[in-house]
Amino acid sequence: MFGLPGGAILPIYDELLDSGIRHVLVRHEQTAAHMADGYARASGRVGVAMATSGPGTTNLVTGIATAYMDSSPVVAITGQVPTAQLGTDAFQETDTLGLFNPITKYVFQPRAVEKIPQAVKAAFYLASTGRTAPVVVDIPKDVQMGSAEVTFPERVSIRGYVPNSELDRRGIEEAARMLLEAERPVLLAGGGVIRSGSCDVVVSLAEHLMIPVATTLMGKGSIPETHPLSLGTIGMHGTYQANTVVTEADLVLSMGVRFSDRSTMDVEKFSRDHQIVHVDIDPTEINKNVKTAHFVIGELRATVTALLEAVQRGVNRREGSAWSQRVKELRDEYDGKAFGKDGGISPPSVIRKMRELLSVDSIVTTEVGQNQMWAQLYFKTLKPRTFITSGGLGTMGFGFPAAIGAKAAKPGVSVLDIAGDGSFQMTCNALATSVSEDLPVIVCVLNNSMLGMVAQWQRMFYHRRYSAVKLGALPDFVKLAKAFGAEGTRVQSLAEFEKAFKEALRCPVTTVIDVPVPPEEDVLPMVPSGGALNEMVIDT
């Protein structure tokens, strides 16, 4: 667990000493939530964050909202003022349910010690089943201090909560029929595919039908991005081939996606040209953002497995190979192609170099902004759970603490945060945690001395009028790293980068590599707001 103690959670921290549970001490609670989230995303297990009442709890909010938007299973345990003081504006009191209700699956507040085991067990049960999500357990201090003979329940059931419905066999048959009759089908894999551990089945489905697979940002890694059927990601900064193929398709079989506006771009146009079949565990996602021709509600792995079986029983009616040919052409022409200025120490070349130097199992996290979109476009993810990014909330400062959390989950693999100078400054205090807790990661700061994505929008949509994007007197990231006891280095060429990166991979402490990149580089392709997916700007 990742946390920071305070008055209202002292009793739990005291017990923690005798518990054998590893506790990672953070310097700001926001990073505890991101670390727990990174741990969860890398491992598939529930990550735990812990904080005291009041400011400790409010500091968790951004991290929990981040986890909620990306359906990450995190349990936050928060201290609370004693029950007698609740509602009195006591010192460090805050309304935890009020704060977290919209950004969690549930908030428990056991008001008697006997209720703690049930609440904690139920919290992990809710977080890790159905559509996974964060859950908060808020425990008043007097309840923490109480003692009682309790039994920890073996299992919990909550009558209003049915995580998995039965297989919708008829719906699956219909989806299979549509898939077999489509002329230009494409699979769209979202974060749900990774969360539910369905990647292998999705790849089998694609291979059986020989149809291409695009992913959303959250689905990146569902299929190895070097796979001949992989198109990369769709979206505002999707790959040219993915955005084009999804637009030209006559059937988009979407699995574990929520059709975010950054993925579909203009929803009307997205829905116009093809039929959408939607498979998802969460009934509230159906017809929320796009109108579907057909939907199947169900646990994804079981549903897609049954779909694959149904497809295998059927006869593929797709005629000719025109679609496969078209997909191949696009892939051949655009896969790996760098848009914008390339060569030298450009972001695409640096990111491709990272892929070259990292092993298949290595984990990459990103911050938010240009660094993230360059990583989306140019870092080829080869395995599920090895690309970790804040997709829904778009939280700057997420990547570095998430990397530390991922390292705690997978100590044997290298973890890299692809960062920007703006984002890294938001949570660089986590350097202290990474050093003191022996959780070494690599941070590559793609440094353009700007809030790069905001600057790009100001260039493209606000007549180059830069407003509050120049970060001016940047800290010296090399000295900053060293001040925390980490390593720091600055590179001026791709060759220097390669050397520094190899050293960082061997380094026993966290290394920050400062990579100066051209300040006015755009991330391309880009679909401007209101555009259709294939209305991409590829040159500026």
Place this chain on the structure above:
Amino acid sequence: MKDETQLRIFSLLVENKPGVLFRVASHFRRKNYNIESLVVGPTEDRTTARMVITMRADEEEADSFARLLKRTVDVIEITRMNWDQAILSELVQIKIRTKDPHSRNSVLAMVGAWGGKVLEITKNAVCVQITGSPSDIDNYIEMAAEFGIVGISRTGVTALEKG
């Protein structure tokens, strides 16, 4: 009645404990739906409560909103009804101005016609209680308005599925 302004009725079986109404009401707030009426009471099993909530929305919105309400952990069951599929009842207490014995007699006669009950008679007003469908109550209020209404308290509609 135009579809989008139709009254949609949600009957929710929920956990009977603090915080549940907050969780349910949050969904209405976030989607910017106005709650037309809300009735909450315990069921035969004291650990559960019945919430009957009405709002106006089109059919599709109401369906997807019902799914959202159902996803709430404390909501055990949800039944969605349109106004024509439900038996609707409501109670109103209404205090009507009576300037003279004549108007008082008229008001009292009207109570009888609606099957209502007289709760209080004072020198200047009569307080009555009417139960019925929401439209019965609307009609009564319209009639009462001719005398002058001093105060109204409506419970909001409660509903059971027909058939």
